[in-house]
Amino acid sequence: MLSRRNPQLNVHGELIHLLSIEGLPRAVLTQILDTAGTFLSVNDRDVKKVPLLRGKSVFNLFFENSTRTRTTFEIAAKRLSADVLNLDINKSSTTKGESLLDTIANLSAMHADMFVVRHSESGAPYLIAEHCAPHVHVVNAGDGRHQHPTQGLLDMYTIRHFKKDFSQLTVAVVGDIVHSRVARSDIHALTTLGVPEIRAVGPKTLVPGDLAGMGVRVCHDMAEGIRGADVVIMLRLQNERMSGAMLPSAGEFYKSYGLTPGKLALAKADAIVMHPGPINRGVEIASAVADGSHSVILPQVTFGIAVRMAVMSTIAGNQA
C-alpha cells in the first residue's frame, strides 16, 4: 500500500492546513504553543493587533452552528489584521442544493486565503483541503466526531501553562468520548506530548473499549478514573444524548460521572479542571466545581484566541 502523504503538511513537513492533531510532529505542536505564548501579550495590549495577516481574507465556513467557536476565530483573525467573512452555510447555499465543493469553488473565486471550516461530517475539511486552490489554507474548526484541533491545542496550552511539564502527568477525560471531537484531539495531543497516563472515563455506551487503541486507559468507574489525576477534562454532554439508548437520563449521568467537589477530592490536591464549553451545570459538572478554585475554564477561553492566532499565522506562512 502506498502511504499517502499527510495532507496537512507540505513536502518540507511544514504545516499548511490544520486538519487533525493526529500525525502532527511534536516539534510542530510545540512550536504552535510557543507562538501562542507570544500572542498572549498582544491580547493584553491597548492596540490588540499585529499585521501578520494584513490584506488576507479569512472565511469562516460554518456548516454547523457555533457562535462561540466562530467568534473566537473571528477575533483571532482580526487581531492578525485579516479581513474576516462569516458564512453561515446552513442558511444559504446548501438549502439551495449547491454542493459542498461548488460552494468552495465559488468562495475560492472570491480570493479567499483561508477557510475556517466546521462541518457535521467527519473528514469534511480533508475534502475541502484536497479540492481548494493551492494557496488556500484550511483550518478544521470541528468535523463531526473526528477532530477539533484548535481546541486540542488550546487545551495543551492550558495544561502547559498550569503544569509546565507533560512527562509526569495523569490526565482524565470524562464523559461522552465516542461522539467527541474534542476528546480525540486531546488524546492525540497528549500522547504526542508524552503524557504517560491518559484515562477515558464514562459508561460503555460513551466510552467503547476500542478507544484503548488510541493509547488511553479505559475506565468505566469515575473514582478509578479521576483518582490521583493532575488534569480533569470534562466533556459537554449533548442534549440529544441525555436520554435515550445511550443514557437513561441526565440526572443518572450526573450521579455516576458528574464532577462534584466530592469526586474531585479524589484527584490531586492541585488538580486543574477543564471544559471546552458550553457547560451544562448539574449535568457533567457541579457549579461549585465549574466556578471553584481548581477550574481553569475561563483561562482556556483566553488562551484559545492566542492559540488560534498562532495556528492561522503559522499555516499562512507556509506554502503548499
Place this chain on the structure above:
Amino acid sequence: MKILISNGRVVDPASGRDETADVMIASGRIVGIGGGGDFNAERVIDASGLVVAPGLVDLAARLREPGQEHSGMLESELAAAAAGGVTSLVCLPDTDPVLDEPGLVEMLKFRARKLSRCRLFPLGALTRKLEGRSLTEMAELTEAGCVGFSQVDVALTDTQVLLRALQYASTFGHAVWLRPQDAWLGTGVAAQGALATRLGLAGVPVAAETIALQTIFELVRATKARVHICRLSSAAGVALLRAAKAEGLPVTADVSINSLHLTDIDIGYFNADMRLTPPLRQAADRDALRAALADGTIDALVSDHNPVDEDMKNLPFGEAEPGATGLELLLSLALRWGADAGLPLGTALARVTRDPVRVLGDAIGSLASSAGRLVEGGVADVCVFDPRAEWALTPEQLVSQGRHTPFTFSSTGMMLPGRVHATLVAGTIAYELA
C-alpha cells in the same frame, strides 16, 4: 461466424483441462477443442502466449438502469463487462423502479440481448418495492427471466415476512439471495474498530453480520429454502457459514473483490472510494475471507460492481454514496488473489466461472451445463487474456461510466495482473483489445 482461437493455453476449471490447444467456434457454440488445422475459420484469434478461459460469471453487478442513468447505463456497463471478460452477470433489483414487475425484467433482458455484450440474469425483488411487507409474484418474475429473489441492501426486519418468503420461494424451488446485515446495527459507515474510532466514523459491528446470519440459517433450517449469502465480510461470518455448510444446509456464499483485497486501513484520510457496502473490515477478516474462498467455503468471487456518479463521491466520507466500479477488475483481482494464495490458475478461475454457475444452478436453464466452462457443444462464452500482463489502473482506463474504484494505482499501489485481449459471448466478439 466461424472463429478459430489458435494456439492458446486452454484452461477450463470445470473439466480440469489445462493444455495448449485450438478452440473452434461455429454458430455460437464451441465445436471443437484440440488441433484446428482443417477448420475453415472466417476469423482467427491468435492466442499464442495467452490463456483461453471460460467467460467470467459475475454474481453481483449493478447496471444502474432503470432510474439511475446518471451513474450508469446498460450500454456502458455491459461494455465494461465485456472489457472485463465477463460474459454473464447477475444484476440486482434495487433500481428505480425496483425490479418487482415482470415487464421491467423483460425490458432489461430484451435490451441486453440487443446489445449482445453480455448475458444478463436479473434478480427479482423478494418483496414489493423492497419494502419488506408483501411478496412479489415470483412465478411471473421467474418466467420473465429472474434467477432468484433478493432484498439487496434493504434488510428485511420483519422475521415473519422473511420466514414466509423463504417458505414460498422454496415451494417452487426459487433461490433467495440475502446480504446478512442487521438493520439497526448496520447503520454505520465504516467497520467498527480502531480505525473508525480514530476517524470518528460511525461503526458497523461484526454482530450486524452474524446476527443476520444466525437468523437466516435458523430459518433455512426450518424451511429448507435454497439461500445464497451475498457479500460476506467478516471472519465470524465465515465461521458461521462453514458450520452451516457442514450441517448440510442448502446455502452458498460470495465475497466481493473489495473485501477480498482491502481493509479499513485503506480508508486512509477519508478516501470516499473506500466507502463501500459492506464496509471494509480488518486484516483478520480479510485473511479469513481469502482462506474461505480458497477452500471453497465461499463459493464465488463477485465484482460487486456499482458505478457511482462523480457528484455522489465528492462528498464527506459518511455522505458519499457507497459503491465502486468493479466489472473490469474481477479477472485481475481473482488472479492476484490466486497468485497471493499460491493456487493453481484453474482454481482462481473456478471462483469466477464454474462455481458461480453452480450457485445459479437450474435457474439459468440449459446454460447451467455449459456457461462458465469450455465444452464441446456448449455455448462459446470465452475470455482470452494475457496472464503475464501487469497494469497500473487509472480511472481513465475504465470503460464503465463509474470512475471510482479503490484499486487505482495511486491509492493502493497495487499492480493488477492479467489483461483481457478478447471476449466472446455466444460466439460473437463482444470485446477486443485495441
